[in-house]
Every structure is written in C-alpha cells, then in structure tokens.
Amino acid sequence: MKHLLLFGAIAFFASPLFGQGFPGYDGGLKIKLNEDGSKYIRFITWHQIWLKYNQNNDGSTLAGKPINESYDLSIRRSRFLTYSQINDRFLILTHFGINNQSTFSGGASAANGKKPQLFLHEAYVDYTVFKRFLNIGAGLHYWNGVSRMTSTSTLNFMAQDAPIFNWYNIDKSDQFARYLGIFAKGKIGKLDYRLAANDPFQANEAKAIATNVSDYNPYNRSWSTAGYIHYEFLDEESNLLPFMVGTYLGTKKVFNIGVGFDHWKNGMWHRNSDGDTVMQDQLQLGADVFLDMPLSKRKDAITFYGSYYNYNFGKNYVRSIGILNTADGGGVYRGNALPTIGTGQIFYGQLGYLLPSFDLVTRFQVYGAFSHARFVGLRNAADQLVPVNTIDAGLNVFLAGHHSKITLNYRARPDFSNIESVNYKNELTLQFMVYL
Numbered sequence: 198m199k200h201l202l203l204f205g206a207i208a209f210f211a212s213p214l215f216g217q218g219f220p221g222y223d224g225g226l227k228i229k230l231n232e233d234g235s236k237y238i239r240f241i242t243w244h245q246i247w248l249k250y251n252q253n254n255d256g257s258t259l260a261g262k263p264i265n266e267s268y269d270l271s272i273r274r275s276r277f278l279t280y281s282q283i284n285d286r287f288l289i290l291t292h293f294g295i296n297n298q299s300t301f302s303g304g305a306s307a308a309n310g311k312k313p314q315l316f317l318h319e320a321y322v323d324y325t326v327f328k329r330f331l332n333i334g335a336g337l338h339y340w341n342g343v344s345r346m347t348s349t350s351t352l353n354f355m356a357q358d359a360p361i362f363n364w365y366n367i368d369k370s371d372q373f374a375r376y377l378g379i380f381a382k383g384k385i386g387k388l389d390y391r392l393a394a395n396d397p398f399q400a401n402e403a404k405a406i407a408t409n410v411s412d413y414n415p416y417n418r419s420w421s422t423a424g425y426i427h428y429e430f431l432d433e434e435s436n437l438l439p440f441m442v443g444t445y446l447g448t449k450k451v452f453n454i455g456v457g458f459d460h461w462k463n464g465m466w467h468r469n470s471d472g473d474t475v476m477q478d479q480l481q482l483g484a485d486v487f488l489d490m491p492l493s494k495r496k497d498a499i500t501f502y503g504s505y506y507n508y509n510f511g512k513n514y515v516r517s518i519g520i521l522n523t524a525d526g527g528g529v530y531r532g533n534a535l536p537t538i539g540t541g542q543i544f545y546g547q548l549g550y551l552l553p554s555f556d557l558v559t560r561f562q563v564y565g566a567f568s569h570a571r572f573v574g575l576r577n578a579a580d581q582l583v584p585v586n587t588i589d590a591g592l593n594v595f596l597a598g599h600h601s602k603i604t605l606n607y608r609a610r611p612d613f614s615n616i617e618s619v620n621y622k623n624e625l626t627l628q629f630m631v632y633l
Contacts, residue, residue, distance in 0.1 A: 226241075230281075230283070235285055236283055237281060240279045242277045243352060244631060244632075245272070245628055248628075249271065249624065249625070249626045249627075250266070250267075251269075253527075254527065255612060258524060259524055264524055264532075267523040269301065270299070271297065272303075273296065273521070275296075276292065276294030278291070278319075290319055290322075290323070290438070291317075298310050298313040318339075319337050320336050332382050333379070335379045337372060340439045341374070341393070341423060343423065343482070344485050344506065345502070346360075346363035349440070349443060351440075355564050356549075356589055356591065357591055361537050361538075362537050362543055362545075363506075365508060367518075370421075376395035376421075378420075381393075387429045388428055389426065391439070393422070394421070395420060395421045396420050399415055400413035402415065404416075407467060408467070409467060409512055410513045411465040411477060411511025411513065411514040411540070414463055414464060419464075420461075422460050423457070424457060426457070427485075428453060430452040431452045444489060444549060445489045445498075446595065447490070447496055450490055451487060451489040464477075464479035465477045465510055475512075477512070481507075482508075485503060485505070486502070486503050488502075495554065495555075496554040497552055498550075499548075499551070500547070500551070501546075501549075502545075503544075503546045504546070505543070505545075507542050514574060515574040517536050519531070521533075530613045530614045539575065541570060541574075544568065545568045545569075547564060550563055560595040561592065561594055561595070562593040565589065565590045568587045569585070571584050575616070585613075588608065591605055599630075601630070603627070603628065604626075605625075605626075606628070607623070607625055610623075
C-alpha cells in the first residue's frame with residue numbers, strides 16, 4: 198500500500214506541471230510542400246518514461262545477490278517518425294528509435310544500459326493503385342496480420358502498454374514487430390483489409406535443436422503470409438498508416454469485428470523421441486472486437502477491446518518475457534518474466550471508461566485489462582496445463598489528449614519460478630508520455 202500511495206502522490210503533483218501550455222495543441226509538425234497541402238512531410242516524435250516498482254519472482258538475483266524488489270526509471274520508448282506524400286499516389290515512411298533502456302539494461306554494452314542501439318523500426322514506400330481500394334508497398338513494414346493489436350499504435354494505448362503476446366514473433370523472426378516484405382491494403386465498402394508476404398529474419402542463430410520442444414528453424418528460407426480484415430459497422434478509421442488506435446477518447450463512434458492469420462511454412466523444428474528432425478509450420482490465428490463510443494453530452498465514453506489468439510509454434514513451445522527486467526539471474530523466470538507466448542490459446546480483454554469532462558482540459562480514464570493463456574508446453578508434475586492469468590488496472594490522466602498523459606498502472610503477475618505453486622507478484626508503474 199505504501200508504494201501505491203507514493204506513486205499516486207507523484208502522479209497527482211506532476212499533473213499540473215505537465216499540463217501547462219498544451220490545451221488546443223494539434224500535435225506533430227507538418228510542412229506543406231505546395232499551396233493546397235497535397236504535397237507534405239510530417240514529423241512525429243515521442244517519449245514514454247517509466248518509473249517502476251517491481252516485486253521480483255522468487256530466486257531472482259542481481260550480480261549474484263538475491264533481489265526481492267526493485268525500483269527503476271527507464272525509457273520504454275523513444276521514437277522519431279516521418280512520412281511524406283509527394284503526390285496523392287506515393288508515400289514514404291521512416292521510423293527509428295530505441296526501446297527499453299534502463300540503468301541496468303538496454304544499452305550497446307552487455308554490462309549496462311548505456312548508449313542504446315538506435316535502429317530502424319520501419320522504412321517503406323507505398324503506391325496507390327486504385328484510390329481507397331488498393332495500395333501496394335514494400336520495405337520494412339508494420340502491416341501485420343492476426344489482430345488489431347498486432348499493428349497497434351504505441352501512441353494511444355488505453356492500458357499502459359500492449360500485452361506483448363500480440364507481437365507473436367517479437368524480435369525473433371521479425372525486427373521489433375516489423376518485417377521485410379510486400380504488402381497490400383485498402384477498403385472495400387465497410388471492409389478494411391491488409392495482406393502481406395514477408396521474408397522473415399533468421400532466428401535461432403545458435404542453430405540449436407531440442408527434443409520434443411520446438412524452436413525456430415534457422416535453415417528455413419520460405420516466406421510467410423499474413424493478413425487481417427475488419428468490418429467497420431460505424432465510423433470509418435483511417436488506414437493511411439498501419440497503426441491502429443487503442444482509444445479515441447470518445448471522439449469517434451467505432452465498432453469493428455476482425456479476423457487475421459499468419460502462416461510460415463517450416464518455420465519451426467524439433468527432434469522427436471526417435472532422434473528424427475521434424476519440421477513444423479507456424480500458424481497464428483486471431484479474432485477480435487473493438488468498441489469506442491461516446492456515452493452522453495458530458496463527453497464521457499467507453500472503450501472495449503476483446504481478442505482471441507490461437508497460436509501454433511510447434512511442439513511445446515513456450516517463451517517467457519520480462520520487459521525492462523532488473524534481475525540478471527534466477528532462471529528463465531527471473532525478475533518480472535512470465536510465460537508470454539507459446540503454442541496454445543490466449544484470451545485478452547480491455548475495458549475503459551473516460552470520465553465526464555466537467556469542462557476541464559485534463560481528462561481522466563479508468564481501465565482494466567485481463568489475459569488468460571493456456572500453453573500446451575506449460576504443465577506441472579501431474580501433467581496438467583497451468584494457466585497464465587495476468588491482471589492490470591490503471592488510471593490515465595490526459596493533459597492534452599494522447600499528446601501528453603500520465604498513466605498509473607497496477608499489475609498482478611503470476612510467478613512461475615515454481616510451477617507447482619504459482620503465486621502472484623505486484624508491479625506499480627508510473628508513465629510520463631509526451632508526443633509531438
């Protein structure tokens with residue numbers, strides 16, 4: 198409780214400070230290259246700074262010493278994005294930045310977090326074949342399949358962050374959720390679609406192969422195919438760029454239902470009990486629903502997102518991930534790591550309520566999120582599947598919409614350091630975010 202009060206006090210006193218000068222701010226720097234603005238270049242930059250308290254999983258160590266809890270200040274994301282249209286048929290986009298830098302990790306050196314690597318997130322070109330109906334493009338892109346959240350924007354999350362399993366190959370066969378490939382996108386009536394053929398990056402560079410546990414096949418050179426379509430029952434969403442909005446804060450009436458896939462032939466391999474090498478396809482399927490709706494003249498609004506994932510990475514594949522982990526020892530579930538991605542099924546939901554405006558510039562939104570995963574390779578000694586349940590609850594303080602906001606998030610996270618006795622650990626994160 199004392200940690201919650203401390204973080205809440207910081208958020209309360211920081212709100213007026215960060216709110217100065219932002220009312221009415223449109224965001225971004227857009228330079229017109231001709232009189233009517235049909236030729237332009239736009240620049241966007243943003244930072245997400247996290248102040249985090251974490252109860253570490255049992256057995257976690259730092260430099261060989263036990264570490265039961267940790268506090269840290271980190272850069273979750275620091276990005277720069279620019280795109281330009283030289284006419285209404287051509288678009289070029291470049292996106293670069295860093296992720297996950299703390300004083301402990303994320304840097305160029307393996308020893309600490311200093312001098313993180315600045316790298317390309319996206320670099321692609323887009324050509325309009327038939328206005329509205331068909332655009333094609335190529336490069337390092339984010340036109341992903343499977344779900345809305347697989348192409349989610351990091352600028353306008355409702356919850357503090359994405360659940361991570363929405364990016365199923367994150368930094369394995371993709372480059373931070375981006376692929377080198379060719380894509381097509383467009384709208385046919387109320388139907389919005391995106392399709393891609395991608396040349397995945399080599400994963401499993403050690404070329405290791407395990408018995409009865411799949412891993413990425415390093416010798417596979419086949420391309421993958423992906424797609425996502427959704428039907429827009431109410432207001433239409435923009436598809437100029439691939440980034441899908443997390444919450445519109447009641448400025449649109451949106452109700453969409455979508456389905457998607459990603460298939461990669463022979464993407465995984467393992468050795469069976471007889472010693473034979475077995476190749477397996479990756480097949481990821483998803484379905485989701487998104488609702489964002491103003492409720493009354495008081496400008497309150499509701500946002501809901503629900504999704505179902507059916508992932509197949511081959512036999513018994515499970516991957517643990519801990520974002521901005523502050524422990525360097527204690528096994529696969531050190532620090533804040535938990536089973537995140539694997540062969541099996543995941544249910545995920547978010548629900549948020551934007552409070553009435555009360556004629557204030559600052560707006561408040563409360564939210565909750567829940568995920569339930571059942572991975573085939575996550576079994577106890579009795580050969581029973583052990584589910585992975587994660588709970589988030591939080592408050593967004595919008596000082597200038599998504600352009601300037603503070604988020605306070607509480608997470609109850611399962612600790613799998615002993616799969617026979619899974620207990621829960623607490624996380625508290627205070628996020629400061631501004632984007633131009």
